[in-house]
Amino acid sequence: MENAEVVAMLGEIADLLELTNENPFKVRAYRRAAQVVDTLPVPISELVHKGELGSLPGVGDHTAERIAQFVESGTCDVLERLRGKVPPGVMELLRIESVGPKTAALVWKELGLTSVDALEEAALSGRLATLPRMGAKRAEAIVSAVARHRSRQGRVPLHRALPYAEDLVARLRAIPGVKQAIAAGSLRRHKETVGDLDLLVSSTDPERVVSAFPKLPGVTTLLAQGPTKSTVRLSVGLQVDLRVLPPESFGAALHYFTGSKAHNIALRTRALHRGLKVSEYGVFDAKGRRIAGEREEDVFRAVGLPWIPPELREGLGELEAAAAGRLPTLIExxxxxxxxxxxxxxxxxxxxxxxxxxxxxxxxxxxxxxxxxxxxxxxxxxxxxxxxxxxxxxxxxxxxxxxxxxxxxxxxxxxxxxxxxxxxxxxxxxxxxxxxxxxxxxxxxxxxxxxxxxxxxxxxxxxxxxxxxxxxxxxxxxxxxxxxxxxxxxxxxxxxxxxxxxxxxxxxxxxxxxxxxxxxxxxxxxxxxxxxxxxxxxxxxxxxxxxxxxxxxxxxxxxxxxxxxxxxxxxxxxxxxxxxxxxxxxxx
DNA sequence: GCCGTTTTCGGCCCGACTGTTTTCAGTCG
Missing domain, CATH: 3.20.20.140 (Metal-dependent hydrolases)
Known part of the structure; x- marks a missing residue:
């Protein structure tokens, strides 16, 4: 039994729960457990045999029982019961960009669609556009997303993504009004692979940056654009998200867009307990006054922590270590x-x-x-x-x-x-x-x-x-x-x-x-x-x-x-x- | 389903953008 199989099992349960409109926090609990197992360097079966599953963060009694049953028997009751409710093809619809659990459930229940091929056919024939909150543009978006789904290559090794990030950052810095530009996301955390690039700019003239961005060399498709945000695809297939924020928010935005998601949730939860709110715009007190935001270390200080190196920000105990003064002095x-x-x-x-x-x-x-x-x-x-x-x-x-x-x-x-x-x-x-x-x-x-x-x-x-x-x-x-x-x-x-x-x-x-x-x-x-x-x-x-x-x-x-x-x-x-x-x- | 610097019950991060809507649900990160 490989850990990857357990990760897949937990992820499948989460997907199935979403499709059956379960409590979103229950869904999140399974996803978090999947992430924790995914980063485990030892075979999970060892923990099962020693009865130590419960020591994993985010794995409680219920999930531990599911995992144990899965490791012993190759499946588990909850998974089988959920599978009985949802046709397997509907699960794959979730892999299509812009199709989430609500859309997948809608097309399945209303149109009886249970495969990506059927979804594409319905979008092309106009049947999809007859559904509530669906229209011609949604159908068009889904057709092109299906095409990308079929030709998708997964995450890109860090060293392949780095040159593109460095090139784009240099070009962004050259745009008038730009104060700072940096690549955040999993690239800044130096994860071994990156899914997309997250670029962050502080500027006094955001619209200029956002409008110049899709015209940069290497950009082929504009996927979304607003006053402070733009998403494009490069000719090499990489998706790039750009956010432009005012300089007084740059530190908070850098923290937020560096992630990871699990780290951010943990930090924001810690802030809530202290009567503070953290967003990409800054740290705000109960009266809505900004108490930090310009520099990343101030964001950490506002919630009572020392600065945490990006590489540690995976939501795997770094906040606790920081709070206890036990952060390592990482090798350079x-x-x-x-x-x-x-x-x-x-x-x-x-x-x-x-x-x-x-x-x-x-x-x-x-x-x-x-x-x-x-x-x-x-x-x-x-x-x-x-x-x-x-x-x-x-x-x-x-x-x-x-x-x-x-x-x-x-x-x-x-x-x-x-x-x-x-x-x-x-x-x-x-x-x-x-x-x-x-x-x-x-x-x-x-x-x-x-x-x-x-x-x-x-x-x-x-x-x-x-x-x-x-x-x-x-x-x-x-x-x-x-x-x-x-x-x-x-x-x-x-x-x-x-x-x-x-x-x-x-x-x-x-x-x-x-x-x-x-x-x-x-x-x-x-x-x-x-x-x-x-x-x-x-x-x-x-x-x-x-x-x-x-x-x-x-x-x-x-x-x-x-x-x-x-x-x-x-x-x-x-x-x-x-x-x-x-x-x-x-x-x- | 998980978890505790208010809590063993009642909460659970926060905001931008799109499309389809006359105010918002869904998706994404």
């Missing part, structure tokens, strides 16, 4: 002193020379760089003989560079299907930095994969477990494995887990980082560069780490080189002097 990109996973042209899929990597790393301010090329099981990977030659080259280059930056001799060694390492213990024990990763046989059971990883961690030769879940955002799911078990063994063995900063990987995820920290496991943030340009990707890893509540002290590559070496020496049990020559990279 500047805290990173080195990069512990970098491929040179000695890897078949990489292209930069040692010198190119070193120069680029120097440019990014890194003081050390571990060269970690692939081991022999990868195509053209290094066997022991070639690795030794390569090490000589790295050490020679390191001397030439005189610490600008330091080069560490490393390897990204494959974890073979049986959990042994792809190179012998003797050569591995000579290296400064051993990253061990799974690159093959992703289709093992969770038990087998966990055992495979545990055996590698137990070898006494590994410093870092590379891209632990193996996922590729949007193209490959993580392989199943028991994160809690891996964390337990990693802590015992002193092995760090990697936050792989490749924008398509971001592996570990934010919530898994948080679990690792709670489990007492150290992390490293590595670029996994296959080209000198990619060394800059480290910032994506820092964003993930920040979303995982990590501080500089949780991340090993914030250490100086000498501190790092000391740490690695402590964590490794097999050193060249103690190696006895038994077996290739196996635990004793």
């Amino acid at each position: 990109e500047e805290d990173l002193r080195g990069d512990l996973h970098v491929h040179s042209e000695a890897s078949a899929d990489a292209s930069s020379s040692l010198l190119e990597l070193a120069s680029a790393a120097r440019g990014f301010g890194r003081s050390y760089l571990a060269i970690t090329d692939h081991s022999r099981s990868r195509p053209l990977g290094l066997d022991e003989a070639r690795l030794r030659e390569h090490l000589d080259t790295i050490r020679w280059m390191d001397r030439e560079l005189r610490g600008r930056p330091h080069l560490l001799a490393g390897i990204e060694v494959d974890i073979l299907p049986d959990g042994s390492l792809d190179l012998g213990a003797e050569v591995l024990s000579e290296l400064d930095c051993v990253v061990a990763s799974v690159h093959s046989r992703f289709n093992m059971s969770s038990e087998e994969m966990t055992e495979r990883m545990v055996r590698a961690l137990r070898s006494g030769l590994v410093h870092v477990l590379g891209h632990p879940s193996g996922r590729l955002i949007g193209s490959r799911d993580p392989y199943p494995y028991d994160l809690e078990r891996v964390l337990e063994v990693a802590r015992e063995e002193g092995v760090a887990l990697e936050v792989n900063a490749q924008p398509e990987r971001l592996d570990l995820t934010d919530s898994a980082c948080q679990r690792a920290k709670e489990a007492g496991v150290k992390l490293v943030i590595s670029s996994d560069s296959h080209n000198a340009q990619h060394l800059d990707d480290l910032r994506h890893g820092v964003w993930v780490a920040r979303r995982g509540w990590l501080e500089a002290g949780d991340v090993l590559n914030t250490l100086s080189l000498s501190e790092l070496r000391r740490h690695f020496r402590r964590s490794r049990r097999v050193s060249p002097s103690t190696w006895t020559g038994e077996g290739p990279g196996l635990a004793p």
Whole structure:
């Protein structure tokens, strides 16, 4: 049973309740529970078995019972009963933009429509326009929304959306009268994917901005427009919302449009308890006087809180932590002193020379760089003989560079299907930095994969477990494995887990980082560069780490080189002097 | 259905825009 299935079940119940006109707060309760389960880094079945579901925020007795029943039996009574009331095709109508529960229920009950195709046909034939509060324009909007629904691609990875956001913000800043422009939303929270762009502008002349916006390059469709708001679609398919507010409201608007929704609701509820009202225009007291709004930190202060970094604003306990003075001092990109996973042209899929990597790393301010090329099981990977030659080259280059930056001799060694390492213990024990990763046989059971990883961690030769879940955002799911078990063994063995900063990987995820920290496991943030340009990707890893509540002290590559070496020496049990020559990279 | 700096019952964030309406319901974020 995957957490995603539970999330889908809770979401389906929420949809069905909406379609049957249930209490909207009950609907919200299910949606909130779905969101909480969605951000859970551990299998929900574990919580079920330990009877700990109730400890999740937003999950009460009823929902816990539904989840438990669903996990045990694959379905639950409430879901089945609701499904019996609503034809399945009606559910899909909710996925059409501008069609909500009221419209879907209306067309189902009045016209008997139970599929997207039937809805489209009714809109085209004019039947739809005969319904109350329906007309020609609604029908037209629904026809085009159906077309978009059929060609829809889901959320966009952050790194793909960023350039569009930066370009639009720069163009907005150039419009006369604009004081400030910024991209808010999940992009500012550095979520790994974004659904749309939320741009925010403060200006003394809002109409000028709103009218100029749809004419900007890259904009193809104007979806909605009012005096302070405009929604457009870009040629690449991204939807962009623009809001223009007066400067005295900019901080409140920035807070509001940064979200998340759950965070906003929590903050506004807190404000209500203090007799205050929070909107995008400011914080207002009982008499309607604005007491904050120009700066974001003033909004927080008005409700008795310190400023909370955007990455933490997911409605998952940040307000409570802030109120208790327990907010973490989040790691910053500047805290990173080195990069512990970098491929040179000695890897078949990489292209930069040692010198190119070193120069680029120097440019990014890194003081050390571990060269970690692939081991022999990868195509053209290094066997022991070639690795030794390569090490000589790295050490020679390191001397030439005189610490600008330091080069560490490393390897990204494959974890073979049986959990042994792809190179012998003797050569591995000579290296400064051993990253061990799974690159093959992703289709093992969770038990087998966990055992495979545990055996590698137990070898006494590994410093870092590379891209632990193996996922590729949007193209490959993580392989199943028991994160809690891996964390337990990693802590015992002193092995760090990697936050792989490749924008398509971001592996570990934010919530898994948080679990690792709670489990007492150290992390490293590595670029996994296959080209000198990619060394800059480290910032994506820092964003993930920040979303995982990590501080500089949780991340090993914030250490100086000498501190790092000391740490690695402590964590490794097999050193060249103690190696006895038994077996290739196996635990004793 | 959840939850407690008024509450174990009675609340539950707030506003913009559209289309179809002469005042507002529905959707969205």
